[in-house]
Amino acid sequence: MRMSMMLMPTLREIPAEAEVISHQLMVRAGIIRKVASGMYSYLPLGRRVIEKVEKIIREEMNAKGGQEVLMPIVQPSEIWKETGRWDVYGDEMFKLKDRHGREFCLGPTHEELITDLVRQEVKSYRQLPLLLYQIQNKYRDEIRPRFGVMRSREFIMKDLYSFDCDEAGLDASYEKMYDAYNRIFQRCGLVYRAVEADSGAIGGSGSHEFMVTADNGEAEIAYCPACQYAANTEKAEGNPSDEGQPAAKNAAMEKVHTPGMRTIEDVSNYLKVNAKDIIKMVVYEAVYSEKAEIVAVLIRGDQEINEIKLKNYLDCLHLVMASDDVIVAAAKTSGGFVGPVGLTGVRLIADKTAAAMGEGITGANEADYHFRHVVPGRDFIIGETADLRTVKAGDACPHCGKALEITRGIEVGHIFKLGTKYSESLKAVFLDENGKEKKMIMGCYGIGVTRTIAAAIEQNHDENGIIWPVPIAPYPVIIVPISSKDEVQMKKAQELYDRLNSMGIETILDDRNERPGVKFKDADLIGIPLRITVGKKAADDDLYELKVRSNGEDHLLGLEDLLLTIKKVLEPIG
């Protein structure tokens, strides 16, 4: 492509609205332009990168037996009501009505539609397993879109759905996808990590997220430097040190005056004890589809409750911190002095750290008083125990006991064992060898295509701009003639351009009448992996300068050597 013909509006300055580097560079390099909050147009360069990533994904999906389909973006409400997700998704779904007043939504995902298709067309175990996927726009009305296309309201996603006869089949499909995802992200040139993920209220038997490591990723990952354990902190387990934790002293429970001491910090300072000597109680309101419930959670004072774990444990729709009114109604006192002793009518759940305490200090359910020497099991009854705490760096790894570390990442892929969640609610059944009706066992597997691109930039850039990994570069090669007025240079550049094109190598010829500095800056900014400079040395001696964007390497080569070298650099990727 001749650059003089391209729509490639590069910017010298950083757009005010862009916070993270990938967003800034995508705008500056003329890859995207914003249309509305969380909605972007992809300009020619961006469109090309999308194609490259999609091509890799298609190849790997097809290699595993995936078949591509294409489903509508606009979906009728009926099917969503059948699974109950019309309400669960709520405001995050873009909803609309047609002229007859029928309700539709813009698809945030496609479990409903694909299951509807398969339940109609698949009746026999002979037709299974099936791996169906599509690559297409998704719509989620995020509360707060941010970071450019990293969290946008319209984005491109590859979503594959697996349908199997039994759990073993699902395991096999899941393995295939796990393997394919590793290949995809490797081919995209990304440094990433597959981590155990929260499988949500779906309660499936497994889920992994593929996280591209990046400092400003939105997700937190806990990982063990010694063994393979890695998990999203939403679900990660770890064992906090119990050093210095008080043992039961056999002392009787005692009420102490703690005027105005509401927080863990207040109480520990006032009573001259450690935070871990205190049993913290937090009151939540859990909302289910039919009812609501007051839940009190106990946890050791120096630990934090993981609300996602709690929500999953309760299997509720929403979870909110109880308001003061609710707390007063339940515990006869306001927040800060609540405790488990004598508490009635409230579901009490102890985190494992609280249940393990020999004794501790709790609120007395009376303003300005706490109890000390409270022994769990003696002074109050622990109804339920669960793992509800948030992991911290330094926790012992649940597998090998080494100290866990925490890092940040961008979630670019998520694979999920769904089991029968959708086949049950949508009655997707088949007849097995014995003529017996069975539910299909499903899995779903997503890759955020546009987010992957942002992640790739986040991980591959320098002060001059983007450094595309070769396989996803919009063009692998750019030719820069130094002087557009020099006929010999331009002729040589043109010949080289024709030669590369005839070899099937997509090339940009920067034929603009600009000074060399401008061309170099633009070539760096848009991140083309290989740059060939055609200057005096080319005009006089047929020597071309090949510069590698990623490492700055420079080679001065004759034409045939040049072509050979380029071929070699690009070949392994094909």
Next chain:
RNA sequence: CGAGGUGUGGCUCAGUUUGGUAGAGCGCCGCGUUCGGGACGCGGAGGCCGGAGGUUCAAAUCCUCUCACCUCGACCA
């Protein structure tokens, strides 16, 4: 939804406190000199200052309302 902030030419921003006919740099168009890492000179085009209403002889500037966007929080496959 809560808190804070910003809207002035394509981009980055001054001007608002103290009302008096709209500015700079970059980009864009033309001519010339340049041409190996974002050149320089000269001449141009381009803005009803986010929108509506109000105060005033006079509003980018003051007041009210509203919209959009950004940041933090809550929330979130």
